[in-house]
Amino acid sequence: MTVFRTSIPQAPQEEPTLRLLEADGTRHPHEELDAAIADVTAEQMRGFYRDMVMIRAADLEATNLQRQGQLGLWASALGQEGAQIGAGHACRPHDYLVPTYREHGIAWARGIEPWRLLEMFRGVSHLGWDPKALKTHPYMIVLGSQVPQGVGYAMGIKRDGLVDTGDPDKDTAVLTLFGDGASSEGEVSEGFTWAASFQTPTVFFTQNNQWAISVPTSVQTRVPLAQRSRGWGIPSARVDGNDVLGVLAATRIAMDAARSGGGPRFIEAVTYRMAAHTTSDDATRYRPSEEEESWRQKDPIKRLGAHLDSLDEIDDDFVKSCEAEGHDLAMELHHHIHALPDPDPREMFEYVYAEPHPLIEEERAQFEAFQAQFEEDE
Numbered sequence: 001m002t003v004f005r006t007s008i009p010q011a012p013q014e015e016p017t018l019r020l021l022e023a024d025g026t027r028h029p030h031e032e033l034d035a036a037i038a039d040v041t042a043e044q045m046r047g048f049y050r051d052m053v054m055i056r057a058a059d060l061e062a063t064n065l066q067r068q069g070q071l072g073l074w075a076s077a078l079g080q081e082g083a084q085i086g087a088g089h090a091c092r093p094h095d096y097l098v099p100t101y102r103e104h105g106i107a108w109a110r111g112i113e114p115w116r117l118l119e120m121f122r123g124v125s126h127l128g129w130d131p132k133a134l135k136t137h138p139y140m141i142v143l144g145s146q147v148p149q150g151v152g153y154a155m156g157i158k159r160d161g162l163v164d165t166g167d168p169d170k171d172t173a174v175l176t177l178f179g180d181g182a183s184s185e186g187e188v189s190e191g192f193t194w195a196a197s198f199q200t201p202t203v204f205f206t207q208n209n210q211w212a213i214s215v216p217t218s219v220q221t222r223v224p225l226a227q228r229s230r231g232w233g234i235p236s237a238r239v240d241g242n243d244v245l246g247v248l249a250a251t252r253i254a255m256d257a258a259r260s261g262g263g264p265r266f267i268e269a270v271t272y273r274m275a276a277h278t279t280s281d282d283a284t285r286y287r288p289s290e291e292e293e294s295w296r297q298k299d300p301i302k303r304l305g306a307h308l309d310s311l312d313e314i315d316d317d318f319v320k321s322c323e324a325e326g327h328d329l330a331m332e333l334h335h336h337i338h339a340l341p342d343p344d345p346r347e348m349f350e351y352v353y354a355e356p357h358p359l360i361e362e363e364r365a366q367f368e369a370f371q372a373q374f375e376e377d378e
């Protein structure tokens with residue numbers, strides 16, 4: 001069965017969901033997907049397992065820190081670790097990634113330490129990393145904005161002659177991420193048009209985590225999301241997002257196609273947002289706990305663990321060492337965030353324009369006068 005398809009089945013709901021690992025860890029063969037990850041060793045798979053445990057530990061600690069008043073907000077990626085670690089590791093260091101606000105596993109795979117993300121959610125850092133050096137765009141909250149930006153960047157890559165050179169160290173693609181809810185934004189459709197017209201080296205990657213705050217995916221689309229891009233002639237695939245190996249394989253195939261001049265691809269990774277939308281949301285108000293429970297059975301970490309166990313490639317010591325490392329990471333984050341000094345709030349005026357600007361100066365003066373009201377009388 002071809003991974004990336006261009007046609008819509010007569011009965012659209014028959015769109016297959018590709019996977020290499022079943023929820024219980026059973027490994028399925030799939031010629032094309034298997035070929036894409038033929039080089040992946042057990043050692044690397046244990047690495048993916050550790051990655052997922054680490055980002056989950058960081059994620060849970062970030063939620064705790066928000067509850068302790070140390071972060072303004074946190075958008076949890078709980079449950080989406082398989083999709084993010086799989087997609088993140090399918091990219092090469094010189095590929096460019098355009099994330100949303102929930103890509104903590106993607107960030108981890110790019111070498112961005114979790115404390116950098118937490119500082120941003122605390123409001124003490126505008127961006128904790130150098131997008132040029134790490135080839136990872138800033139987190140963006142504006143839904144769908146990732147798409148035209150990922151397409152524009154890819155147009156630049158193509159014009160720079162970095163596509164289809166035959167040199168794997170040169171050929172470059174862009175991985176652009178957005179959510180199931182964001183797929184309804186006009187920017188996504190516009191981006192698809194440009195990507196198809198100019199055959200840009202862009203891989204669109206949607207984590208269909210079933211919800212856009214309180215709106216279920218069924219409201220965003222009447223057909224499987226994966227089929228959306230086919231109307232533009234952009235080949236697409238639906239893959240089980242909780243299967244890290246399946247996601248890695250599908251994303252590698254898509255990135256390879258894009259890097260070698262095959263044009264854009266679209267991946268719908270079917271997963272689940274196990275936590276609330278953000279720490280400002282209460283998911284119990286709109287979704288039944290049975291739904292969460294049923295997805296807990298499909299957990300990406302347990303799934304890879306079960307597969308490694310069936311290969312006799314994992315033992316209790318390894319699992320415990322990952323958990324201990326996760327605990328240490330959480331403690332490090334806790335101490336780091338608690339020790340951060342409060343920045344001067346006037347700093348926000350420093351980075352609006354490169355040069356001084358009269359309007360900014362006026363606003364700074366207004367802000368200073370406002371703040372002065374709260375200063376205690378001498």
Ligand SMILES: Cc1ncc(C[n+]2csc(CCOP(=O)(O)OP(=O)(O)O)c2C)c(N)n1
Binds near residue numbers: 141143144211213273
């Ligand atoms: C253009 C725009 N409209 C509305 C919002 C408010 N908003 C933030 S997240 C969100 C839901 C997004 O859902 P989805 O795209 O499925 O991503 P998820 O949060 O599930 O990862 C909304 C409506 C926004 N950030 N940007």
Ligand SMILES: [Mg+2]
Binds near residue numbers: 179207
């Ligand atoms: Mg969503």
